[in-house]
Amino acid sequence: MAVTGELHDTVAARLQQGDSRYTRHRRALIEVLRVAKQPMTIAEILAVATDLPQSSVYRNLAVFEETGLVQRLVGAGDFGRFELAEDLLGHHHHLVCSSCGSMLDVELPAELEAELERALATLARRKRFQLHAHRLDLVGLCRDCAAAGRAS
Amino acid sequence: MAVTGELHDTVAARLQQGDSRYTRHRRALIEVLRVAKQPMTIAEILAVATDLPQSSVYRNLAVFEETGLVQRLVGAGDFGRFELAEDLLGHHHHLVCSSCGSMLDVELPAELEAELERALATLARRKRFQLHAHRLDLVGLCRDCAAAGRAS
DNA sequence: ATGAGTGCAAAGGCTTTGCATTAGG
DNA sequence: CCTAATGCAAAGCCTTTGCACTCAT
Numbered sequence: 001m002a003v004t005g006e007l008h009d010t011v012a013a014r015l016q017q018g019d020s021r022y023t024r025h026r027r028a029l030i031e032v033l034r035v036a037k038q039p040m041t042i043a044e045i046l047a048v049a050t051d052l053p054q055s056s057v058y059r060n061l062a063v064f065e066e067t068g069l070v071q072r073l074v075g076a077g078d079f080g081r082f083e084l085a086e087d088l089l090g091h092h093h094h095l096v097c098s099s100c101g102s103m104l105d106v107e108l109p110a111e112l113e114a115e116l117e118r119a120l121a122t123l124a125r126r127k128r129f130q131l132h133a134h135r136l137d138l139v140g141l142c143r144d145c146a147a148a149g150r151a152s
Numbered sequence: 153m154a155v156t157g158e159l160h161d162t163v164a165a166r167l168q169q170g171d172s173r174y175t176r177h178r179r180a181l182i183e184v185l186r187v188a189k190q191p192m193t194i195a196e197i198l199a200v201a202t203d204l205p206q207s208s209v210y211r212n213l214a215v216f217e218e219t220g221l222v223q224r225l226v227g228a229g230d231f232g233r234f235e236l237a238e239d240l241l242g243h244h245h246h247l248v249c250s251s252c253g254s255m256l257d258v259e260l261p262a263e264l265e266a267e268l269e270r271a272l273a274t275l276a277r278r279k280r281f282q283l284h285a286h287r288l289d290l291v292g293l294c295r296d297c298a299a300a301g302r303a304s
Numbered sequence: 305a306t307g308a309g310t311g312c313a314a315a316g317g318c319t320t321t322g323c324a325t326t327a328g329g
Numbered sequence: 330c331c332t333a334a335t336g337c338a339a340a341g342c343c344t345t346t347g348c349a350c351t352c353a354t
Contacts, residue, residue, distance in 0.1 A: 021308060021353055042343085053311055058344065060309090074226040079343085095281045106279060112271045119264045120290055127258060129247050132292040138272055140284040173328050173333060194318085205336055210319060212334090231318085309352075316345070326335065 007034055007088065014067055025056050029064075030084075039073050039081035039094070039103045076139070077101035086133075093135070097142035104142065159186060159240065166219055177208050181216070182236075191225050191233035191246070191255045228291070229253035238285075245287070249294035256294065 011030050012022040032049050033040065040048075045057055061082055064070035069088065072080045076098045083089065083105075091113070095104040108116070116134070124131035140146075163182050164174040184201050185192065192200075197209055213234055216222035221240065224232045228250045235241065235257075243265070247256040260268070268286070276283035292298075 019308080023309065023353070025310080055312080055345080056310060062345095063309095078232075080230075095276075095279060098284065104279075104281075106275060108275065109271065112268070116264070116268065119261065123258060123260065124247075124290055124292065127247060127256075128295040128298070129256075129290060130293040130298040131290055132250065135287070135289045135291060137287045138276055138281060138283055139287060140276065141282040143280040146280070146282040168329095171333080175328070175334060177335080207320080207337075208335060214320095215334095306354095307352105308354100310350080312348100314345105314347080316343105318341105318343090320339105320341070322337105322339080324336095326333105328333075329331100 026060050029060050033084050039083035041079045041081050075103045094137045096137045096139045097145055099141055099145035102142055178212050181212050185236050191235035193231045193233050227255045246289045248289045248291045249297055251293055251297035
């Protein structure tokens, strides 16, 4: 969505609106998420950014989540995974590997996505549900795990 | 899907295949899930079945999950929710309330469901992903929370 | 300056486990 | 009978917090 350079400006601006500061650690955290090809667990983030103290990561992810800059997902394992929010990354869905727990971003064909949205809106209306968003995950084995032949 | 009476037989049979027993507690747990109109958290289960010790609930849900009789879901809050597996309950999706965390089962129009499945299969093939299942959640405000006007 | 952010370590809270006991088949 | 299941309480583990210090604006 936003160009690499723009991202940090967007984040900075959004944070300042809430009297929050865009500190070195926060910048590093956003950078980790930007570079990642997939939603990350906190453990993964800590492994990559060894200089970030655990508590800062937890606290800043919470701040980002409240600010709507980052969203928490849940894949196959039991841990949450974090990625940049959809308005920064664009709407998409996930390939969730039930063997290794990885999550990969994918986009639906625009046509289907549009039809799905229409249908869900209708369904929500019928159920008196105030629809804000939808999540669609494909669950199965990622390329690597399928090749490795493990089925767990 | 299965008629009420059949359910317990099905569960019993499935458990016996794995050298597991269908005990009083397990029966009670399945019954709680059967009666529930929506996926339940462990706290909710414990509140309803006050005679079930916590550790039994945890252990038995784990057993059921491994046996494929129950599946764990994650809604809006941070807790897992449990419901009978799809082959017992039928394929469906969820209305997830981001205010109160409740989850309600819903079915997609069969036509759309079929088309969605076709499209996802194609997508998976293209990504070399071995698709086993999909999850689709509608996120927003349930009828009650929307009426109450709370937006959190 | 001056309050948000940080860092360490302690506290918290849900979940899992150990072990002796009970009960299902 | 023999092994799985149970129940209590202890142990685990990820996450959250308290508090004094530091840095961004």
